[in-house]
Amino acid sequence: MTDTRTGAIVRSRLEDARRASRALALATGSQREAALEAIAVAIESDVEGILSANERDIVRGRENGLAPGLLDRLRLDENRIAALAESVRHIAALTDPVGQVVRGSRLENGVRIEQVRVPFGVVGAIYEARPNVTVDIAALALRSGNAVVLRGGSAAIESNTRLTEVLRRALSAAGLPAHVIQSIDDFGREGATELMRARGLVDVLIPRGSASLINTVVSESTVPVIETGAGVVHVYVDADADAATAASIVVNAKAQRPSVCNAAETVLVHRDAAERVLPALLEKLRSAGVTVRGDDEARAYSPAIEPAAADEWSTEHLDLTLGMRIVDSLDDALEHIAMYSTHHTESIVTNSVRNSERFLAEVDSAVVMVNASTRFTDGGVFGFGAEVGISTQKLHARGPMGLTELTSTKWLVRGDGQVRG
Amino acid sequence: MTDTRTGAIVRSRLEDARRASRALALATGSQREAALEAIAVAIESDVEGILSANERDIVRGRENGLAPGLLDRLRLDENRIAALAESVRHIAALTDPVGQVVRGSRLENGVRIEQVRVPFGVVGAIYEARPNVTVDIAALALRSGNAVVLRGGSAAIESNTRLTEVLRRALSAAGLPAHVIQSIDDFGREGATELMRARGLVDVLIPRGSASLINTVVSESTVPVIETGAGVVHVYVDADADAATAASIVVNAKAQRPSVCNAAETVLVHRDAAERVLPALLEKLRSAGVTVRGDDEARAYSPAIEPAAADEWSTEHLDLTLGMRIVDSLDDALEHIAMYSTHHTESIVTNSVRNSERFLAEVDSAVVMVNASTRFTDGGVFGFGAEVGISTQKLHARGPMGLTELTSTKWLVRGDGQVRG
Incomplete structure (x- = not known):
């Protein structure tokens, strides 16, 4: 990461996210489920605030000549906000991947080894001006035990800022650290660059959007990337x-x-x-x-x-x-x-x-x-309950990605004094 | 990749590897096993040639003041060469990961989905001046159905060149394309840089060696990297x-x-x-x-x-x-x-x-x-049969990596005319 003032502020937010991720990893699945329910309620209780922030984005977008298709993706209305809250509740109801045992055995010397699913830690997301992605990614990350650092398209900055505030307040009220959800929207392109270079602070970066956005992230990032790709x-x-x-x-x-x-x-x-x-x-x-x-x-x-x-x-x-x-x-x-x-x-x-x-x-x-x-080819159709994206790379995840693909694993080894001969 | 003459030659070798990987993916597990046995025999039949190439590396290494520890890692003798052939036979005897079914189900509409293990395609390896790694990585790649592009330390270039020739001849004799094993040792650092930028031609890059080598690969590579790391x-x-x-x-x-x-x-x-x-x-x-x-x-x-x-x-x-x-x-x-x-x-x-x-x-x-x-913490102890390395990253593989970790997956979907409603 760079040595500028922006670099320092972004880094401190990422460090906050990292610390919060350690606390989150110790929360139970039902605590995370309760936090998601609190987020759904908080979204439903702030329709007016969210709409008014979104309206400012829409007005600015129109002034800047944003294409009608992009304006439509940017726009929220009461129905779309209700759908956001519904989607959060749906994600809350999914099976918790954290702690699932993948495989294990007892070695001849009596040592037991067990591979279990754990959260990545901190997941970064870089995406375009679609406020629904903000809520969607944050909810998926939370359900899988990850802190998340969000970087949405600048045309949606008012909507995203409002939504992030709502989400963070709901987290706090539910007894989880607000820093579990971080946004670096206020640092524009420079912030995105810092995020892509934050190897060691961010465990995985997920770009969502156009082929050109994905290509930029893939070629600039030193953080491991899961490429969700274009489909010819x-x-x-x-x-x-x-x-x-x-x-x-x-x-x-x-x-x-x-x-x-x-x-x-x-x-x-x-x-x-x-x-x-x-x-x-x-x-x-x-x-x-x-x-x-x-x-x-x-x-x-x-x-x-x-x-x-x-x-x-x-x-x-x-x-x-x-x-x-x-x-x-x-x-x-x-x-x-x-x-x-x-x-x-x-x-x-x-x-x-x-x-x-x-x-x-x-x-x-x-x-x-x-x-x-x-x-x-769809996470919902394949029975994953939710879709993080469709990976077109071969490392870690390939095809529709569900919550499981937002986890890593760790080996737990239990002995009673064994040493290697 | 760059537009230089080196770039063009390296690219053409990678394209050869890519084409060969498609042929290799269609070979059966027992064909790959037979090729590994042929490689073991070929190594045993060329002890003199390998030793004389290695001796040239050792002489040059001494002249260049290589540290005794590095000289020892570089040195081959009859016992070490016999051990190389033994290790290839051991890898040949491991369970084939290709084609294993990871999970699957029948959707309500009758469509059957099935996730199976497939080779990555082309695996790149960047490592230090240890000729045994050349044979080890090539054998692991072949057992898991992957073509491999090797880039070893320049101090071992004579040994590696000889070993690669032996391996490629054995492949051909066994009826598999020689291009399944490629070396770019003859292009020094520039070749390594081309390899790290060869996204789309190389599916995954595995650095093996010192922390500084791994850091270089991680920060310069646009090809996805599996980091095998230092252990504090x-x-x-x-x-x-x-x-x-x-x-x-x-x-x-x-x-x-x-x-x-x-x-x-x-x-x-x-x-x-x-x-x-x-x-x-x-x-x-x-x-x-x-x-x-x-x-x-x-x-x-x-x-x-x-x-x-x-x-x-x-x-x-x-x-x-x-x-x-x-x-x-x-x-x-x-x-x-x-x-x-x-x-x-x-x-x-x-x-x-x-x-x-x-x-x-x-x-x-x-x-x-x-x-x-x-x-x-060891692939052998954990029962994986072989160890590709120990991953300290969270994406794709974490901890000891066996053959399975050298594969990706693909979803096979079988219907009888179903469409989405």
């Missing part, structure tokens, strides 16, 4: 795929909720399936409002298919645009996926056992599917 | 500790093998135990050849105790030197440990259930012990 997600329609199944999966994967990372961006169609599969598929995509952009061969099947953009295959559209490419073979599809995938989720539609097993084995992504919509 | 390891002798148990554990923890990271560096003695425990403890330490350096209060118990150095409490001696401090209470001991521990291993010697449970709960280290020697 593929569906491959194999030679013998059932036409109705293919249409249903591709349309669901693209259009059921196009703005999220598990939505499909590219469909690869085996040449031998194209004539059989494409008419119904294209018709269903059209009625769902999807614009299809294809390579030359795909475009030969329908005048409605627009030409693929130069960077089509590496683009995460996050809207109702779908790239389409005709491939010669499963190998061709695997090659395309190896080249362009962001290793999030890919699905094959096929009736061939051999091809489905090859696809499962050879695609190097967090989630690999056969005959299912890529929209299933 | 503590034994705390509680107020009511049994004197014989305390002496036996402290002496074993310090002196049984002082040069390794799980050896104790500091003993903290509760004031109420000092008079009872110290005479026998100091006598046993003396006969084991241990030099004790203490704070003023400790020195009052024996003229043989030397004064503690200014940086005594943060020093990893790795020799027969032990720091000793008298503390007022368990809280005092916990405070000292929180301040100076490198979060590797700490042990309490006590008869108090309450204090042992507090110690286990409050000490934030990879391994926390009650009435046992810190020397037990």
Whole structure:
């Protein structure tokens, strides 16, 4: 960390968080659950204050010409605040991961060893101007026994400051140290840089947001990062795929909720399936409002298919645009996926056992599917109760992350005087 | 990665490793086992070539004034080479972690999800001038289905080059791509820098060696790092500790093998135990050849105790030197440990259930012990069969790392046309 005045203040907040994390680690699961309930009540009791802080952000955002989509993500209303409190209660009700025994054994010399889940300690979060993420991350951290240092987008600073105050007061009232939740929003970019360099004070950093935000954190941080990533997600329609199944999966994967990372961006169609599969598929995509952009061969099947953009295959559209490419073979599809995938989720539609097993084995992504919509890659769907994010890296967590992924482990060793011979 | 000629060559080797890793991931466990056996045989068949390469390193090392300890670590002889081949056979015989099912379930809609262990892909290793690490890391990587990029200390370049050639030829002969094992020793520091920046080509980087080497890798690398760390390891002798148990554990923890990271560096003695425990403890330490350096209060118990150095409490001696401090209470001991521990291993010697449970709960280290020697922190002792290193970080792996810790996971999802509602 740097030697500036900002550096010193940020460092002292992180040290406060570190000390608070030690106290929090000793709190029982039910104390943390009670604190979360207190936070939900506190949010519900401060609707007016939160709305008025949020309104100041909205006004400033409008003045600064913030895009309508970003303004919408920034905006809170009574319903959204009620949903925040509900989400906190939902997280409070989840199974406590802390103290779970992962494995253990008794060595021949009688020493017992046991690996148990423990909180990381201090979790840092860097995210964009979405006040709901402030509450969400703080609640997930608290449920898993971690202190949290928040750094939200500057456009949400008034909302985040108010929410952080509400959360910290509720923590104190519930008998836990307020320093368990820290914000460094007031230090802008410099604060974020300090957070990324705070190795030893912060145990893990979670960036949530755009690909460029995540890339910045990954390349600048000396604190270990869990990368929750962009999804250039593929569906491959194999030679013998059932036409109705293919249409249903591709349309669901693209259009059921196009703005999220598990939505499909590219469909690869085996040449031998194209004539059989494409008419119904294209018709269903059209009625769902999807614009299809294809390579030359795909475009030969329908005048409605627009030409693929130069960077089509590496683009995460996050809207109702779908790239389409005709491939010669499963190998061709695997090659395309190896080249362009962001290793999030890919699905094959096929009736061939051999091809489905090859696809499962050879695609190097967090989630690999056969005959299912890529929209299933989700912590809620997988039964985790909550989702911290979807990890596209291979270290520590891969795919949907639940509370368990916010913990580390520690080995407890109990002897009665044994020494090594 | 940079745009230099070195950058281009290193990148092309990493790309070769990446492609080879995809082929390796499809090899069966028994193919990888057979390749390891072929490597063991190849090492045994090239004793002369390996010894002559090693001799050139030793001569150059002597000319360059390499310290005797480093020369000894660098030196190979017939016995050591035989031990290398034996170690490869031992690793070949370990249970294959690839394909193990971690968890799974059937969702209500009939979709089956299953989390299985998969290789990382490409593992990078940066280490010092110890030829045995070259063979050890390559064998562990291969057993866990990973390609490996090696960067050993320049003082061992002749030995490492020869060993890498032997390993690669054996791989080819066994029908696996030689590119599964890559070395970038010929590019010195610039090569290491390229490796640390090769995010996307290398999945995880493991530094093995001194604290300064590890710190460099941690701060310069954009590739995720597993930190295997230094051990400033503590034994705390509680107020009511049994004197014989305390002496036996402290002496074993310090002196049984002082040069390794799980050896104790500091003993903290509760004031109420000092008079009872110290005479026998100091006598046993003396006969084991241990030099004790203490704070003023400790020195009052024996003229043989030397004064503690200014940086005594943060020093990893790795020799027969032990720091000793008298503390007022368990809280005092916990405070000292929180301040100076490198979060590797700490042990309490006590008869108090309450204090042992507090110690286990409050000490934030990879391994926390009650009435046992810190020397037990070891992959072999824990039953892992092999040890990749001892992780002192909290992400992915903590404590002794076995083959399992060299794998990631992937979710396999099997449906029959399900889409999200």
